[in-house]
Amino acid sequence: MYDVLIIGAGISGLSAAIYAAERKLSVLLLTKGYRPDGSTNYAQGGIATVTSKEDSFEYHIEDTILAGAGLCKKNRVRILAHNGPQTIEQLIKWGVRFTTNPSQKKSKHFDLHLEGGHSHKRILHSADLTGKEMMRALLLEIKKHKNIHFLENSSIHELIVQDNPKRCIGAQIIHQKTGVLSSIYAKTTIIATGGAGRLWLHSTNPVDSTGDGMAVAARAGVALQDIEFMQFHPTSLHAPQLKKTFLISEAVRGFGGILKNKKGLPFMDTVHPLGSLAPRDIVAREIHKEMEKTKESNMYLDCTHKSEKDLQKQFPNIFAKCLEIGIDMSKDWVPVVPAAHYMCGGILVNSESKTEIDGLYACGEVAATGVHGANRLASNSLLESVVFAIRAIQNIIKTKQNEITFSVPQTTPQTVNLSESKYWKEKKITLQTIMWDYCGIVRNTQKLKTGLQKIRDLEVDIDKYLSKNEVPNIHFLSFRNAVQNSKMIFQSALKRRESRGLHYTLDYPHKNKHPKRNRIYLNS
Numbered sequence: 001m002y003d004v005l006i007i008g009a010g011i012s013g014l015s016a017a018i019y020a021a022e023r024k025l026s027v028l029l030l031t032k033g034y035r036p037d038g039s040t041n042y043a044q045g046g047i048a049t050v051t052s053k054e055d056s057f058e059y060h061i062e063d064t065i066l067a068g069a070g071l072c073k074k075n076r077v078r079i080l081a082h083n084g085p086q087t088i089e090q091l092i093k094w095g096v097r098f099t100t101n102p103s104q105k106k107s108k109h110f111d112l113h114l115e116g117g118h119s120h121k122r123i124l125h126s127a128d129l130t131g132k133e134m135m136r137a138l139l140l141e142i143k144k145h146k147n148i149h150f151l152e153n154s155s156i157h158e159l160i161v162q163d164n165p166k167r168c169i170g171a172q173i174i175h176q177k178t179g180v181l182s183s184i185y186a187k188t189t190i191i192a193t194g195g196a197g198r199l200w201l202h203s204t205n206p207v208d209s210t211g212d213g214m215a216v217a218a219r220a221g222v223a224l225q226d227i228e229f230m231q232f233h234p235t236s237l238h239a240p241q242l243k244k245t246f247l248i249s250e251a252v253r254g255f256g257g258i259l260k261n262k263k264g265l266p267f268m269d270t271v272h273p274l275g276s277l278a279p280r281d282i283v284a285r286e287i288h289k290e291m292e293k294t295k296e297s298n299m300y301l302d303c304t305h306k307s308e309k310d311l312q313k314q315f316p317n318i319f320a321k322c323l324e325i326g327i328d329m330s331k332d333w334v335p336v337v338p339a340a341h342y343m344c345g346g347i348l349v350n351s352e353s354k355t356e357i358d359g360l361y362a363c364g365e366v367a368a369t370g371v372h373g374a375n376r377l378a379s380n381s382l383l384e385s386v387v388f389a390i391r392a393i394q395n396i397i398k399t400k401q402n403e404i405t406f407s408v409p410q411t412t413p414q415t416v417n418l419s420e421s422k423y424w425k426e427k428k429i430t431l432q433t434i435m436w437d438y439c440g441i442v443r444n445t446q447k448l449k450t451g452l453q454k455i456r457d458l459e460v461d462i463d464k465y466l467s468k469n470e471v472p473n474i475h476f477l478s479f480r481n482a483v484q485n486s487k488m489i490f491q492s493a494l495k496r497r498e499s500r501g502l503h504y505t506l507d508y509p510h511k512n513k514h515p516k517r518n519r520i521y522l523n524s
């Protein structure tokens with residue numbers, strides 16, 4: 001039996017695994033796809049941390065809380081900011097290489113970027129491929145540890161929770177190549193399955209980011225919190241010819257990129273003192289508004305006042321991707337459009353990443369640590385992922401969870417049907433369209449109610465299928481998780497009768513006086 005079962009191998013799962021293995025815990029690490037998968041690999045901009053003498057923890061805390069629109073848990077934000085520098089040290093020890101600039105002596109030679117909502121330059125980065133660099137280093141690092149067992153192509157099906165005392169003792173896992181569904185027992189389980197952006201039709205997230213971790217946790221009886229707060233990134237590249245959505249990092253606006261409409265009007269200048277670098281919720285909403293007003297399919301990011309040399313140096317990956325579709329950033333405006341990007345809410349955890357059930361932890365994007373409140377400050381999520389992954393392991397060791405014993409029930413492996421299913425894949429697109437149309441950037445009560453009803457109609461299909469099929473199809477199971485999450489998101493959004501942070505509804509355009517968090521249980 002493993003000391004720690006970690007579900008998900010992005011930055012949070014990998015950090016937890018390495019930190020645990022260094023402390024002699026035995027680890028089983030699972031990932032749904034092949035390494036490197038998950039959102040981490042796509043992160044461009046960087047990781048926010050105070051390293052400059054001109055900056056301070058207080059500024060970082062203030063900026064985070066301001067962006068969070070009244071719902072951040074202040075003690076968690078403090079933990080985040082204060083743990084920043086040692087987290088960077090830890091990542092460097094694990095082999096992550098950040099871009100340096102010898103002239104920046106005040107920031108220990110780190111080349112710092114500025115992003116939306118940050119009052120100071122504090123974004124450490126590895127060119128514009130920060131996530132890729134982190135995955136490279138951490139995937140190499142885990143190879144050094146014999147006590148980490150890594151299983152790819154393995155997807156969580158359900159958590160195993162015993163009664164009296166209630167405790168998570170592992171998970172049922174689908175081995176996606178064989179279809180075998182088996183039980184894996186562990187003294188502690190950490191859910192690190194990433195976000196849920198792919199519940200929406202247009203998203204910057206990889207295909208597996210549909211919130212499986214939230215779905216299994218909710219079925220196990222754990223609360224989700226503030227899941228109505230989906231952050232729409234204002235600037236994904238508008239290029240229908242590309243198969244995958246591509247992000248134009250906020251760092252490009254930090255570098256001086258200006259948002260304009262087709263006529264060249266810098267429409268953000270009259271909306272917010274920070275102009276194009278205003279917090280993401282505000283920018284995404286204004287782009288949406290401007291698109292509706294002008295009936296255009298996208299807005300533009302103008303970087304043509306910057307030299308080709310500088311743009312290529314700072315953003316080699318973004319520059320190359322734009323060229324691929326015939327856009328030279330130094331000469332042409334870049335067409336951009338908002339897309340679902342980051343789930344601010346998730347599985348409710350305490351300050352040490354523990355859920356409401358003993359033995360069960362969550363970290364990374366799937367967890368609601370309370371750090372982001374109603375709107376995440378750019379580049380805080382990679383930091384949060386590592387800080388709270390480490391805290392989970394520290395809690396496991398501190399409370400001697402790895403010394404706990406329990407008897408393991410006898411189970412026989414089952415199977416799932418692995419055949420391709422056009423039907424459930426198409427249903428998933430229907431669901432994503434419902435989320436985009438009825439639970440998007442600008443909401444209203446009627447739209448939310450209609451969307452919820454449409455989700456309930458999809459549930460009827462699910463029930464029918466379950467009554468007829470003993471061996472479920474793997475695409476059906478993924479769809480079922482997505483429907484359950486979407487339903488809970490609609491319910492949570494309907495409960496919030498105000499506009500706050502990322503939840504903007506025309507029927508309640510103002511913030512309530514007293515900010516409230518939305519805790520939600522399945523079927524509550």
Ligand SMILES: Cc1cc2nc3c(=O)[nH]c(=O)nc-3n(C[C@H](O)[C@H](O)[C@H](O)COP(=O)(O)OP(=O)(O)OC[C@H]3O[C@@H](n4cnc5c(N)ncnc54)[C@H](O)[C@@H]3O)c2cc1C
Pocket residue numbers: 007008009010011012013030031032033037038039040041042043044045046047048130131154155156192193194195204205206208209212213247341342363364365366378379380381382383385
């Ligand atoms: C395009 C893009 C750019 C971004 N840029 C930045 C940035 O510059 N700075 C920043 O701070 N944040 C950024 N973010 C957000 C940040 O990348 C994520 O929040 C963070 O990487 C999440 O890490 P994670 O470990 O929680 O999840 P992920 O990296 O998403 O990893 C999730 C893991 O869980 C696995 N998994 C999923 N479902 C299952 C299942 N059912 N069973 C088993 N395993 C499963 C996946 O296979 C994967 O291994 C960006 C996100 C995107 C999409």
